[in-house]
Amino acid sequence: MSVTNFRSTDANASTDERASSSATKVTLPHLQTKKHQRQPITALTAYDYATARLVDESGIDMVLVGDSLAMVVMGLDSTLAVTVDEMLHHTRAVRRAVRRAIVVADMPFGSYHSSVAEGVGNAIRFIKEAGAEAVKIEGGRNRLELVERLVDAEVPVIGHLGLTPQSLHRMGGYSVQGKSMRAIDELMRDATSLEHAGATAVVLEGMPREVAKHITADLSIPTIGIGAGPDCDGQILVFHDLVNLSFSKPAKFVRQFGDAAALFRSAIGSYREEVLQRSFPAEAESYHLGKEERATLEERAAAKFAIAR
């Protein structure tokens, strides 16, 4: 086995191991069942192979390749600039990692806003080219025709209402939505319309918990909340927020469940120190020549030294 084969061989071994021990695959109908049995649906974002492996192996039901990657992976200050091709690239990496969870691709800004036909075409790319099982789109009654056409094209759709980050400029910032009675009524109508149009589930983001509770009670499809309180059928968070890797002031709804930044800083710092001290790499981390070649090399070096003198 050559050195360059090391990684792929290792990946194949662990893939086989996972096949024998993995729990049953989650499907979209399972989410419906969970709602009716009042079992919370767990969802998280992931954007790459390594983190998606960890999320999937932890038994999370749904992995969203969120357009939030524009901010947490690419360092942009909104989600607006990320492209379909960039989203496809990350969705493919996540797809290779995930065995059990549902993989959902977030349709980026501009990929479904010009026309229904373009939206359907882009959604099909996420299913066909990246292996997603559903797509997510932001919006309510303004997206009903698209939702219907996607369902008709066998593309499961998840809606997204409330604080919809692609509406940044209209909202004038990432502010909590659905605070006036008028706005609440709009949200309720949007939610029931999405259900009637055939949406599989709906993400409720950045709204008072009371509003999310009413929407959840009104719908037969599951609601998945982020900053929408504990009464939704499930919860989702951005992976980087969960583990303190997002480098921004966390929103009120974020709970940091671990500190990967501290762990990574410490590991990076130790590596740097040990390289500076020449204690890394050690003997055990080095490759060696056979006896004969080693002797020849040493003889050569000695001969050069003799000439130089």
Ligand SMILES: Nc1nc(=O)c2c([nH]1)NC[C@@H]1CN(c3ccc(C(=O)N[C@@H](CCC(=O)O)C(=O)O)cc3)CN21
């Ligand atoms: N790291 C990260 N986490 C997210 O949850 C997330 C992203 N990025 N990027 C895309 C959107 C943007 N999101 C955000 C960003 C900021 C707030 C925020 O700071 N909200 C205020 C609410 C102010 C009010 O009361 O209206 C807060 O203080 O929580 C909320 C959602 C959610 N999404």
Ligand SMILES: CC(C)C(=O)C(=O)O
């Ligand atoms: C936070 C979730 C719902 C999202 O849309 C994203 O990560 O882009």
Ligand SMILES: [Mg+2]
């Ligand atoms: Mg998003």
